[in-house]
Amino acid sequence: MKALNQLKTFQRILQEYPANTPLSKFLPGFYRQNKQMGSTDRKVASRLIYNYFRLGKALLEIPDEERLIVAEFLCSTQVNSFLQHFKPEWAACIGFDLNDKLAMVKGAYPAFELADVFPWLDQLSTGIDQDTFLKSFFVQPDLFIRVRKGQEQLVKAQLNQAKVPFKDEGNNCLCLPNGTKLESLLPNQHSYEVQDYSSQQTAQYFKPQQWESWWDACAASGGKSLLLHELQPDLKLVVSDIRESILANLDERFRQAGLNRYQKKILDLTQNPDFIMHDYAFDGIILDAPCTGSGTWGRTPELITQFNDHRIEFFQRLQQSIARNVVKYLKPGKPLIYITCSCFKAENEEAVDFLVNELGLELEDTQVLKGYERRADTMFVARLIRK
Ligand SMILES: C[S@@+](CC[C@H](N)C(=O)[O-])C[C@H]1O[C@@H](n2cnc3c(N)ncnc32)[C@H](O)[C@@H]1O
Numbered sequence: 048m049k050a051l052n053q054l055k056t057f058q059r060i061l062q063e064y065p066a067n068t069p070l071s072k073f074l075p076g077f078y079r080q081n082k083q084m085g086s087t088d089r090k091v092a093s094r095l096i097y098n099y100f101r102l103g104k105a106l107l108e109i110p111d112e113e114r115l116i117v118a119e120f121l122c123s124t125q126v127n128s129f130l131q132h133f134k135p136e137w138a139a140c141i142g143f144d145l146n147d148k149l150a151m152v153k154g155a156y157p158a159f160e161l162a163d164v165f166p167w168l169d170q171l172s173t174g175i176d177q178d179t180f181l182k183s184f185f186v187q188p189d190l191f192i193r194v195r196k197g198q199e200q201l202v203k204a205q206l207n208q209a210k211v212p213f214k215d216e217g218n219n220c221l222c223l224p225n226g227t228k229l230e231s232l233l234p235n236q237h238s239y240e241v242q243d244y245s246s247q248q249t250a251q252y253f254k255p256q257q258w259e260s261w262w263d264a265c266a267a268s269g270g271k272s273l274l275l276h277e278l279q280p281d282l283k284l285v286v287s288d289i290r291e292s293i294l295a296n297l298d299e300r301f302r303q304a305g306l307n308r309y310q311k312k313i314l315d316l317t318q319n320p321d322f323i324m325h326d327y328a329f330d331g332i333i334l335d336a337p338c339t340g341s342g343t344w345g346r347t348p349e350l351i352t353q354f355n356d357h358r359i360e361f362f363q364r365l366q367q368s369i370a371r372n373v374v375k376y377l378k379p380g381k382p383l384i385y386i387t388c389s390c391f392k393a394e395n396e397e398a399v400d401f402l403v404n405e406l407g408l409e410l411e412d413t414q415v416l417k418g419y420e421r422r423a424d425t426m427f428v429a430r431l432i433r434k
Contacts, residue, residue, distance in 0.1 A: 050132030054112060057095045061111060070096060070349045098122040100348040101184050103164035106156055117152055122185045145182055167356055172392045172415045172427060183419035188345045190223045191244045196277060198238035205233055220247050237303050242270055244423035245416035252384050252430045255279040259330035264316060264373050269297035271333050276306050284309040316369040328378045336366045338387040338394050342425035363393045367401050374406050377433040383408060385429045395427035402431050409434055
């Protein structure tokens, strides 16, 4: 009975869920309208719908309910009553190695192909291991925080006291189980930032010097600027974004981090910003470009089925047009840090080719940050110097 109700709720969610909305935005509204659902019901409903989307584009031809059972089998590692009810013979094998489970799914559904989970493998950046990348979709990425300098002992003590298991990843990065209620566990919000592991690693490419002028050109709520500030607080910082509302979030985060001296500009960087920026020359520019976000789909698997690969070309053009309008404000000999949270070479290596061949920069260093190997986001970073 319980499992049947869970299935019915799943079907309703799937029916009501509008495309192009993140599940994380849709689900709270759905639960508000269905107040009879207790916290366990909500937890199970969320698990089922997320796992369903983790199958990506695999087995699209079979009924939703059957896809859900396949997804539950591949994504869960512990016995649950749902699978027990609908597929007891698979529930008994829930602890099997993923390769064995995949073989069992293939046996039951010969049309199943792992490669269909993410059918754009030929467009991946060089060095991404396809098999590991595909299998990473069956696991929800972890939660990562960056602990502020000087707060390490306090934060670790608070986590230990609350018996929350965590892994110290080095450089003040802690890995926590997903769903950890940070707000109640770590009441001092000044002591940490939620930031993915790979995103934190991009800081190694910044290398700022005291009193330099830096521009975070697509700053959003300031994640990269805060990293920069942690490395070198004595900088002249300019932040900009096309969205005014996101820059309001930036103000709040900067205030909490004690970052008070910065200039903020609302800029559409597909347009020449000379009328505002003509007097500026920077010692470093961070271009954390708008992109498909494909490296973060482990957190938002609902976006895989909705994705149309024309979008890659759209973002490639957008990135090129923004880069063209940004690079001219770099002083000679100074770095552009180009970042995406994409796993597509069109947005990564090909963007670097454009920056080198069309805009005359010199490539110093580049890396695909393989978050898929460690339950984190997959990102790309390159450091290029203006000649
Ligand atoms: C990947 S996000 C930046 C994330 C941010 N750097 C961080 O670490 O939190 C890309 C940002 O580019 C902005 N953007 C998109 N189109 C733009 C444009 N034409 N001009 C300027 N910014 C743009 C978006 O509003 C978005 O906030």
